[in-house]
Amino acid sequence: MLDLRLPIGILFVIFGVLLIGYGFFVPTQTQIGQSSVDLNICWGAVMGLFGLVMTMLAVCQKKTEAS
Amino acid sequence: MQSEFHVNLLDYGIIAIYFVFVLAIGYALKKNMVSSEDFFLSGRKIPSWITGLAFISANLGAIEVMGMAANGAQYGLMTAHMYWVGAIPAMVFLAIFMMPFYYGSRIRSVPEYLKLRFNEPTRAFNAISFAVMTVLMSGINMYAMALVFKLLLNWSMDASILVSAAVVLTYTILGGLTSSIYNEVLQFFLVLFGLLPLPIIGLANIGGWNNLVEKLPPGFGHLWANTATAANPMGIDWLGIVSGLGFVLSFGYWCTDFLVIQRAFAAKDLNAAQRTPLIAAFPKILFPALTVLPGMLALALIPALGSNDTNYSYNMAMPLLLAKYYPSGMLGIGLTAMLASFMSGMAGNITAFNTVWTYDIYQSYIAPNRSDKHYLWVGRIATACGIIVSIGAAYLVMNYQSIMDYMQMIFSFFNAPLFATFLLGMFWRKATPWAAFWGLVCGTLAACVHQVLCSQGTLIYQSAMAGNFWRATTAWVVCFVITIVLSYFTKPKDESELHGLVWGLSGQAFAKAAVWYKNPVILAIIVLVLTCICNVIFW
Numbered sequence: 323m324l325d326l327r328l329p330i331g332i333l334f335v336i337f338g339v340l341l342i343g344y345g346f347f348v349p350t351q352t353q354i355g356q357s358s359v360d361l362n363i364c365w366g367a368v369m370g371l372f373g374l375v376m377t378m379l380a381v382c383q384k385k386t387e388a389s
Numbered sequence: 390m391q392s393e394f395h396v397n398l399l400d401y402g403i404i405a406i407y408f409v410f411v412l413a414i415g416y417a418l419k420k421n422m423v424s425s426e427d428f429f430l431s432g433r434k435i436p437s438w439i440t441g442l443a444f445i446s447a448n449l450g451a452i453e454v455m456g457m458a459a460n461g462a463q464y465g466l467m468t469a470h471m472y473w474v475g476a477i478p479a480m481v482f483l484a485i486f487m488m489p490f491y492y493g494s495r496i497r498s499v500p501e502y503l504k505l506r507f508n509e510p511t512r513a514f515n516a517i518s519f520a521v522m523t524v525l526m527s528g529i530n531m532y533a534m535a536l537v538f539k540l541l542l543n544w545s546m547d548a549s550i551l552v553s554a555a556v557v558l559t560y561t562i563l564g565g566l567t568s569s570i571y572n573e574v575l576q577f578f579l580v581l582f583g584l585l586p587l588p589i590i591g592l593a594n595i596g597g598w599n600n601l602v603e604k605l606p607p608g609f610g611h612l613w614a615n616t617a618t619a620a621n622p623m624g625i626d627w628l629g630i631v632s633g634l635g636f637v638l639s640f641g642y643w644c645t646d647f648l649v650i651q652r653a654f655a656a657k658d659l660n661a662a663q664r665t666p667l668i669a670a671f672p673k674i675l676f677p678a679l680t681v682l683p684g685m686l687a688l689a690l691i692p693a694l695g696s697n698d699t700n701y702s703y704n705m706a707m708p709l710l711l712a713k714y715y716p717s718g719m720l721g722i723g724l725t726a727m728l729a730s731f732m733s734g735m736a737g738n739i740t741a742f743n744t745v746w747t748y749d750i751y752q753s754y755i756a757p758n759r760s761d762k763h764y765l766w767v768g769r770i771a772t773a774c775g776i777i778v779s780i781g782a783a784y785l786v787m788n789y790q791s792i793m794d795y796m797q798m799i800f801s802f803f804n805a806p807l808f809a810t811f812l813l814g815m816f817w818r819k820a821t822p823w824a825a826f827w828g829l830v831c832g833t834l835a836a837c838v839h840q841v842l843c844s845q846g847t848l849i850y851q852s853a854m855a856g857n858f859w860r861a862t863t864a865w866v867v868c869f870v871i872t873i874v875l876s877y878f879t880k881p882k883d884e885s886e887l888h889g890l891v892w893g894l895s896g897q898a899f900a901k902a903a904v905w906y907k908n909p910v911i912l913a914i915i916v917l918v919l920t921c922i923c924n925v926i927f928w
Contacts, residue, residue, distance in 0.1 A: 323434075329575065
C-alpha cells in the first residue's frame with residue numbers, strides 16, 4: 323500500500339518551493355509585532371522542511387523494507 | 390469585500406496542485422480495493438497514527454474551522470468548552486470503555502452493534518436516521534465551502550458546490566475509505582500549516598493574550614469564571630455546559646457517530662483501534678488555538694465583524710483574518726486549508742453513509758446473500774448517490790441563518806438519544822431489545838417536540854446554543870428513562886447472546902501494549918491531565 327508520508331512530503335516540498343520562490347520574486351513584508359518578515363519565505367521554508375522530513379521518512383522506510 | 394482579497398495565479402495554482410494530489414491518492418489506491426472490506430473498512434490494516442489523525446480530520450470540517458472561529462468571535466473563550474469539555478472526555482471514554490465492544494465484536498458499522506445487542510428494528514431506525522444525518526451534514530460542508538469561495542473568489546455557489554462534489558466523488562469512489570482516510574491526514578497537515586500563522590501573527594500584533602482579553606467584551610477571556618449563572622457570553626450556566634455539552638451532546642457524538650468511529654474500525658488491531666481516539670485527542674486539545682483564538686482575534690482586530698453586513702458576519706471571522714494578514718502565496722495555502730477542511734468533512738460523511746447504506750440497509754433489507762463484488766459495486770453507487778443527495782442538502786442549508794444552529798439541531802435529534810441507548814446497551818445487561826427501540830424513538834420525538842416548542846416561543850433560552858444543550862439533555866433523559874422502564878416489562882435477550890457486547894459478560898480486557906506510549910490507559914491519563922491543566926489555566 324502507498325506510504326502516505328510520500329505524497330504529503332512531496333506536496334509540502336512543492337508548496338514550500340513555490341512560496342519561497344514567489345517570496346524572492348515578489349517580496350511582501352508582513353508586520354509581526356515589532357518586526358516585519360516575508361511570510362511567504364519564512365513559512366515556505368517551514369513547510370518545505372516538513373515536506374523533506376516526511377519524504378525522507380518514507381524513502382528510508384522503503385529502503386529498509388527492500389533490504 | 391472583493392477588494393480585500395488579492396488572489397492571484399499562484400494562489401489558484403496552489404489550489405489546483407492540491408486537487409491533483411487528492412485525486413492522485415485516490416487513483417493510487419484504486420488497485421487495493423479488491424473486496425468490500427477493503428472499500429468500506431480499509432481491510433482493517435491502517436496504522437494508528439493515520440487512523441488517529443483521520444479520526445480528528447473527519448471532524449475537522451466546516452463547523453470546526455469556520456463555525457468555531459465564528460463562535461470564538463461571538464462567545465469568546467467559552468467556545469473552547471466544545472473541545473475541553475465537549476470532546477476530550479468523550480474521546481477517552483470511547484477509547485477505553487467502548488472500543489473493546491465496537492472493535493472486539495468485529496462489527497462493520499455502529500448500527501450493526503444495535504442489531505447484535507438489541508434487534509433489527511433498532512438497527513434499522515438508527516441506520517436510516519444516520520444515513521439521513523450524514524447527507525445533511527455533508528451538505529453543510531458543501532454549502533460552507535461554496536459560501537466562502539463565492540465571497541473570496543467570486544465563484545458562483547453552483548460552481549463551487551459542483552467542483553467540490555466532483556473531486557470528493559472521484560477520490561472516494563476510487564479508493565473508498567482508505568482514500569478518504571489518506572486524504573483526511575493530508576488535509577489535517579494542510580489545515581495545521583495553513584492556519585497556524587494566523588494566531589501567531591494576530592497575538593504578536595495585538596500585544597499578547599492579556600492585551601487581547603482587554604480589547605474583548607467582559608467574560609470573553611474565561612472558561613468557567615462566569616458560569617455560576619447564565620449571565621455570560623454563551624448564556625448558559627455550568628450545569629447546562631456539563632450536562633448538555635459535556636455529557637449528552639459530546640458523548641452522543643464522539644461515542645456513537647459512525648463518521649468518526651469508522652476511522653478506528655480501519656485500525657490493524659484492538660490496541661491500534663483504542664489508540665485512534667487518543668492519538669486524535671492530543672491535537673484536539675490544542676485546536677482552540679487554531680480555531681477559537683483566531684475568532685477572538687478577528688473580533689478585536691476587525692471592527693466591523695458581527696455587524697449586519699453579511700460580508701462581516703461572525704462566520705466570516707476566519708476568512709477575514711486570512712485576508713488581513715496573508716499575502717498572495719500564503720493566501721493560497723490558507724484557502725487550500727479551508728478547502729481541505731470542507732472536503733474532509735464531506736468525504737467523512739460520505740464514506741460513513743455508503744457503509745451504513747450498503748451493510749445496514751441494502752444488504753440487510755433489500756438484497757441479502759449477494760456476492761462481495763456486488764456489494765463493492767453498490768458501495769460505489771451509494772457514494773455517487775450520497776453526494777448527489779448532499780448537493781440537495783447544501784441548497785437546503787441555505788435556508789438556515791446559522792450553520793451551527795442547523796448542525797446542533799441535527800445532533801440533538803439523532804445523537805443525543807442514541808447515546809442513552811448505547812450506554813444502557815453496553816453497561817446494563819437487562820436492557821431489552823424493544824425497550825431500546827421505543828426509548829430511541831421516544832427520545833428522538835422528544836427532541837422534535839422541544840424544537841417545536843422553541844420555535845413557537847413556548848420555551849425560551851438566552852441563546853440558540855443554550856436551547857441546543859437543553860434539547861439534547863431532554864432527548865437523552867427521555868430515551869434513558871423510557872428504555873429503563875420498558876426493560877422491566879419486556880423480554881430481555883438471553884445472556885448467551887450478549888457475550889462480547891455487554892460489560893461484564895464479555896471477557897473484554899484492555900488491549901495489551903508492548904511499550905508504555907502504546908498503552909491506551911496511560912495515554913488516556915496523559916490526555917485527561919493535559920485537559921484539566923488547560924481548564925485551570927484559562928479558568
